[in-house]
Amino acid sequence: MEPDAPGCPLVLSSPHSGDVYPRRFLERTRLSALQLRRSEDAFVDALFDGGRGLGAPMIRARFPRTYLDLNREPYELDPRMFDGRLPAFANTRSIRVAGGLGTIPRVVGQAQEIYAARLPLDEALARIERHYKPYHARLSGLIDRAQLHFGLAVLIDCHSMPSGAYPAGIGPAGVASRTPANDARPRADFVLGDRHGASCAGVLVDAAESELRRLGFNVARNKPYAGGFITENYGSPAANRHAIQIEVSRALYMDEQTVTRSERFAEVRAALTQVAAALAATAATRLAVHRDAAE
Template identity: 70%
Template sequence: MTGQPPAAGSAANAAGKLNEPHEPELDPPFDVVEPAVLASPLVFSSPHSGDAYPRRFLDRARLSAATLRRTEDAFVDALFSGVRSLGAPLLRARFPRAYLDLNREPYELDPRMFDGRLPLSANTRSMRVAGGLGTIPRVAGQAQEIYAARLPVEEAIGRIEKLYKPYHARLGELLARAQRNFGVAVLVDCHSMPSGASHAGVIPTSTIPSSLPFAPSGHEARPKADFVVGDRHGTSCAAVLVEVVESELRRCGYLVQRNKPYAGGFITEHYGVPASHCHAMQIEVSRALYMDEQSVTRNERFAEVSAALTKVAAALAAAAAALPSMHRAAAE
């Protein structure tokens, strides 16, 4: 299977040299909600719904916990929890995206944030880094600086070694298991989007198609969609699978767009290799559908939206299960 977990890179041997304090809030840093019986080639990932904030991180942050919480894809793991009844696993991070962003390259780092030399393999020039949204984010909220002072570079490497790489390794294992059992794997990367318009004025969405953790300002227009389904403009997932998701969402009464403004980030691009029978799509849910964005609490429509997503997942599972026979028929 292609789309394997990101390579360790030149900093791989640094893990044994790290002497960071243990973060009890991140024990474990992520978990897998496994089905009672594995019955589906689908694998769900919720990389941005974590809300376990290390005390040490909060003590060093310039921003309040409430501001940081608004960067979360809050409750998205719970929204998709019904997939367990369909026989599909759900991998979910417990740490927040403001602490470490799993939807980035492993070493997408801003040198201005750190004391010490970054690994030679670090990508320091991406548009995401320029916008403060690297693997270790520099900003949150209204592009506000998260940290009051520079971080030791060893701390950044430690987060990547202890959190990022194990998460991606587990995700790769789940996808490989799906392929062994069903002949195909379909990754659904689960996210939420602010109910304001896209943030193209901050960072062009053509450059950064994945979710941006900025709170919308009051003058921005409402979004044009309840859901955005991203397939990296047709490169990461078979069109039939995306069409099933869109059709089912519309049948439930929702407005749906494809790839605008979110086409999928690193996870969708890295793991979605349809030629190798591993497909990946990103689903963005408008936060206004299921939560109060200011208080970060579930609203009265939460159960409705969650039930709709379980219906969508059931339709997608059926379509995914039919893919291997479709491939065999096309090859004959």
């Protein structure tokens, strides 16, 4: 989804919001459709698409993350999942593979096994060739184009997080804490990930955090989500290519059990549009400073 002409150096990526489940995949899974859907970053592409009004392109996956996870290396594969010997270049020992969350995930949620039997290796490799590689080729091209036009690129990697996955208290969502009563840490409505400063200039992350706090949200950085493969692979501040991962608490905008939008959806979408505008403005200022310094 692209504007007619790029209007800012932002690029939006939503790799986990896909909800089109291939028939063959559903035939192989041991889980219900609702169990699978609860692992989606449901509606995240719609939450962030206000950035398109700024002239930022958005790329999103149509297939679900349970089918193929785009926020992994291309070949993070668990040999226990497949019939056939994995190629020598496969990464079989990553922490994500060990947890069942490789490029072809083995589990969802609370370690629920996705498949009833092993998968043919050829099928797994075909998913990577047909879906993973084209997505990343397109994403890389959009980042290149932004940098060509504006001198820098800012990738916003768009995600959502289960409300029970991080320290909680009472935040703007008005949702009760899921942590022990003696845990006074505030609820994180948003987690900003920049690989602990390695994937994005601090001034950009500061701008996103400042805008969210101004709007009344509680914000954390890098805990528990510092950014995955996408921010690590595409973020290179020294090369004027910045990548920030934004995780939104699902309790803010949806019913996590039924996977339906809540009454606050429009409010959260508007807030994220303002965050995108703040990032675009900060990127423009940063670019101007660099140009002035060069002159």
